[in-house]
Amino acid sequence: MSGVIRLQTEIPGPNSRALLARRARAVPRGVPAVTPIAVVHADGAVLTDADGNRLIDFGGGIGVVNTGHRHPGVVQAVREQLDRFAHVCFPVSTYEPYVELAERLNRVTPGSHEKRTFLVNSGAEAVENAVKVARYFTGRQAVVCLEHGFHGRTNLAMALTSKVMPYKKGFGPFAPEVYRIPFPYCYRCEADGPADGRTDGRCCMASRERLEQIFASTVDPDSVAAIIMELELGEGGFVPAPKEYVDALAKFARDHGILFIADEIQTGFGRTGKLFASEHYGLVPDIIITAKSLAGGLPLAAVTGRADVLEAPHIGGLGGTYGGNPLACAAAIAVLDAMEAERIPARAQRTGDRIRAQFREWADQYPCIGDVRGLGAMVAMELVADRDTRTPDKALTARVLAGALTRGLLLLSAGTYGNVIRVLAPLTAEDSVIEEGLAVFGAALEAAAGRAPALA
Numbered sequence: 001m002s003g004v005i006r007l008q009t010e011i012p013g014p015n016s017r018a019l020l021a022r023r024a025r026a027v028p029r030g031v032p033a034v035t036p037i038a039v040v041h042a043d044g045a046v047l048t049d050a051d052g053n054r055l056i057d058f059g060g061g062i063g064v065v066n067t068g069h070r071h072p073g074v075v076q077a078v079r080e081q082l083d084r085f086a087h088v089c090f091p092v093s094t095y096e097p098y099v100e101l102a103e104r105l106n107r108v109t110p111g112s113h114e115k116r117t118f119l120v121n122s123g124a125e126a127v128e129n130a131v132k133v134a135r136y137f138t139g140r141q142a143v144v145c146l147e148h149g150f151h152g153r154t155n156l157a158m159a160l161t162s163k164v165m166p167y168k169k170g171f172g173p174f175a176p177e178v179y180r181i182p183f184p185y186c187y188r189c190e191a192d193g194p195a196d197g198r199t200d201g202r203c204c205m206a207s208r209e210r211l212e213q214i215f216a217s218t219v220d221p222d223s224v225a226a227i228i229m230e231l232e233l234g235e236g237g238f239v240p241a242p243k244e245y246v247d248a249l250a251k252f253a254r255d256h257g258i259l260f261i262a263d264e265i266q267t268g269f270g271r272t273g274k275l276f277a278s279e280h281y282g283l284v285p286d287i288i289i290t291a292k293s294l295a296g297g298l299p300l301a302a303v304t305g306r307a308d309v310l311e312a313p314h315i316g317g318l319g320g321t322y323g324g325n326p327l328a329c330a331a332a333i334a335v336l337d338a339m340e341a342e343r344i345p346a347r348a349q350r351t352g353d354r355i356r357a358q359f360r361e362w363a364d365q366y367p368c369i370g371d372v373r374g375l376g377a378m379v380a381m382e383l384v385a386d387r388d389t390r391t392p393d394k395a396l397t398a399r400v401l402a403g404a405l406t407r408g409l410l411l412l413s414a415g416t417y418g419n420v421i422r423v424l425a426p427l428t429a430e431d432s433v434i435e436e437g438l439a440v441f442g443a444a445l446e447a448a449a450g451r452a453p454a455l456a
């Protein structure tokens with residue numbers, strides 16, 4: 001049998017089940033076990049579980065391994081750095097990998113203006129720090145975020161996150177001075193324009209008047225330090241914002257002295273077919289935050305932005321014990337090398353086009369596929385119980401995911417209503433692996449949804 005999937009036991013096998021049972025006694029249930037498998041090895045886009053089963057990974061550790069599991073350049077860079085030193089604390093002693101990474105991020109992020117970068121440990125920490133710097137620079141307190149957005153699990157990041165369950169329920173009080181405006185989610189548009197599910201860049205919310213109206217009942221724009229936005233929602237269901245809306249919002253921000261923070265934690269590092277999603281929009285954010293695939297599997301996040309903005313806080317106001325760990329910096333430099341040498345963003349566009357074409361073909365066959373969307377290889381389908389009412393079908397989504405896993409494909413869901421299946425496959429995955437994964441996806445979809453007559 002050709003292909004990379006090898007199933008030796010049912011999924012999960014006995015060894016995975018045993019470790020999950022130990023986990024349940026040692027780790028609180030609040031940390032979810034999205035799949036019931038225990039992993040012992042990973043390479044490229046392939047996971048080996050504790051029972052020797054080989055599965056294709058279309059989740060990429062939630063968008064962390066765009067360069068694939070254990071990219072050879074990343075492994076070598078981390079090994080070499082480990083032989084030198086693992087930690088000295090950057091605020092205490094300077095080391096080159098941190099400085100080099102900052103220089104590289106300043107160069108490759110959108111805009112040719114002078115920039116600065118500092119490094120932290122996680123996406124949520126980058127969110128916290130971006131807002132902290134924006135408040136310092138502007139002397140303003142309010143922060144505006146968007147509906148369906150996800151920014152992390154620390155107190156401020158939780159406040160900026162839209163979805164209540166599981167991210168917010170019971171965890172208040174939340175950080176103050178956070179205001180939420182609509183995200184242009186065309187498929188579920190609630191504005192007074194036609195809700196025809198289009199994603200062609202026309203947006204009924206993208207006018208000056210409309211934004212003035214939105215802010216009139218939300219917050220005084222002149223008291224807002226920053227707007228933080230995912231240009232394509234990640235956890236919120238892979239919804240790319242229409243360019244028209246981003247243009248209007250960015251101009252509105254500029255006119256009111258509001259800083260624009262692009263949260264590129266999930267969209268970054270080639271995922272959307274460009275190094276950063278901002279490039280699709282011709283957007284030059286004042287601050288851009290990155291994490292996830294930045295360091296190819298090691299924990300690292302970055303806050304990059306205008307030099308005048310990032311230089312504002314006083315000495316000692318920024319930093320942390322572990323931020324910019326040298327192993328993670330070495331990994332991130334290797335990721336940037338791979339992005340260039342292997343032309344990973346262009347490859348992502350090709351892979352994404354193939355996946356989107358397959359999803360669209362399925363959408364012609366299955367009425368349960370309400371929408372297919374996404375930039376580059378940040379592709380998703382939204383499953384509905386009824387195409388007319390667009391009622392989200394979370395149960396069907398769960399059945400497709402479970403069916404795919406038992407057949408050897410790890411898939412992840414997303415969306416405020418839990419009815420979106422998203423693809424975050426490593427961008428280095430060979431075409432044959434993508435095809436094999438799609439074949440399994442198709443089988444799981446057919447088993448869960450039942451083959452329906454082609455739609456007219």
Ligand SMILES: Cc1ncc(COP(=O)(O)O)c(C=O)c1O
Nearest residue numbers: 122123124150151152234265266
């Ligand atoms: C867009 C976005 N922002 C922030 C975060 C939070 O990152 P972390 O989980 O590393 O704190 C995530 C994580 O999924 C994310 O997708």
